[in-house]
Amino acid sequence: IVSLLFTSHPGGGSGIGRAVCQRFASEGASVVVADISEDSANETLGSLSHDLKGQAHMAAVVDVSSKQSLDKLVTSIQAHYFQPPSVCVNAAGITQDDFLLRMEEEQFDRVIQVNLKGSFLVTQAVAQALVACGAPKGSIITVGSIVGKVGNIGQANYASSKAGVEGLTRTAAKELSRFGIRCNCVLPGFILTPMTDKVPEKVITKMTSLVPMGRMGEPAEVADVCAFLASDDSRYVTGISIEVTGGLFIG
Numbered sequence: 001i002v003s004l005l006f007t008s009h010p011g012g013g014s015g016i017g018r019a020v021c022q023r024f025a026s027e028g029a030s031v032v033v034a035d036i037s038e039d040s041a042n043e044t045l046g047s048l049s050h051d052l053k054g055q056a057h058m059a060a061v062v063d064v065s066s067k068q069s070l071d072k073l074v075t076s077i078q079a080h081y082f083q084p085p086s087v088c089v090n091a092a093g094i095t096q097d098d099f100l101l102r103m104e105e106e107q108f109d110r111v112i113q114v115n116l117k118g119s120f121l122v123t124q125a126v127a128q129a130l131v132a133c134g135a136p137k138g139s140i141i142t143v144g145s146i147v148g149k150v151g152n153i154g155q156a157n158y159a160s161s162k163a164g165v166e167g168l169t170r171t172a173a174k175e176l177s178r179f180g181i182r183c184n185c186v187l188p189g190f191i192l193t194p195m196t197d198k199v200p201e202k203v204i205t206k207m208t209s210l211v212p213m214g215r216m217g218e219p220a221e222v223a224d225v226c227a228f229l230a231s232d233d234s235r236y237v238t239g240i241s242i243e244v245t246g247g248l249f250i251g
């Protein structure tokens with residue numbers, strides 16, 4: 001398999017996308033590590049195992065909020081592997097937190113552009129490539145957030161974008177099933193990554209106390225669920241969201 005994966009920023013530790021790349025590489029996939037930062041993508045590339053014969057990873061730069069950038073990426077993947085990615089995990093995402101009463105229009109627009117429009121463009125670009133080459137199957141996984149379901153103070157933009165990707169995924173699942181393409185979301189709760197490094201200590205302590213399992217999650221725990229959704233073990237699963245939260249905000 002060729003997997004197109006969006007890595008997270010390795011500078012501050014191991015984000016979710018990077019853990020996904022590592023897990024998929026350990027399963028024998030050829031992994032395309034794509035990130036807005038070339039250095040981050042290359043750093044993740046350097047951490048991937050390539051013990052299996054025929055495994056060939058590559059790193060690429062992409063801005064998921066740009067259709068042109070994604071088209072370029074898919075074209076370069078097809079030139080490199082002679083096929084589009086059969087699995088795609090979109091873990092690119094940003095936050096620009098502020099209280100609703102103070103949030104600037106630009107903060108709202110930028111988060112929607114990367115998180116929601118970016119998920120649409122990634123899903124569309126990969127699905128178009130798979131359909132055009134007549135691939136028998138594909139699995140597209142979008143990283144949402146539990147916050148899209150329950151809301152979060154200071155995250156009107158982010159929560160809206162993450163609620164949106166679930167609607168996008170359910171629609172994509174309905175439209176793309178006839179082409180053998182499955183589309184699902186994972187909804188992480190509170191995971192130790194560079195993104196949560198920005199959260200103040202006192203908020204971390206409060207949030208952790210709300211998690212029934214009593215701790216934050218590891219990026220690898222989200223990657224394991226992505227591996228299930230990418231594999232044939234989930235071949236009759238599409239249009240769903242799996243919460244990876246340690247029980248945080250159970251209904």
Ligand code: NAP
Binds near residue numbers: 010014036037062064
């Ligand atoms: P992260 O380490 O910040 O990963 C996000 C990655 O996306 C970064 O490497 C970032 O690159 C990249 N990125 C940002 N804008 C991009 C763009 N326009 N095009 C391509 N790549 C872009 O954070 P993470 O926690 O692993 O987040 C991964 C996903 O999980 C995100 O969608 C996030 O919303 C979601 N999530 C995380 C948590 C959590 O608790 N950590 C919880 C729920 C959901 P740069 O850093 O170089 O800008």
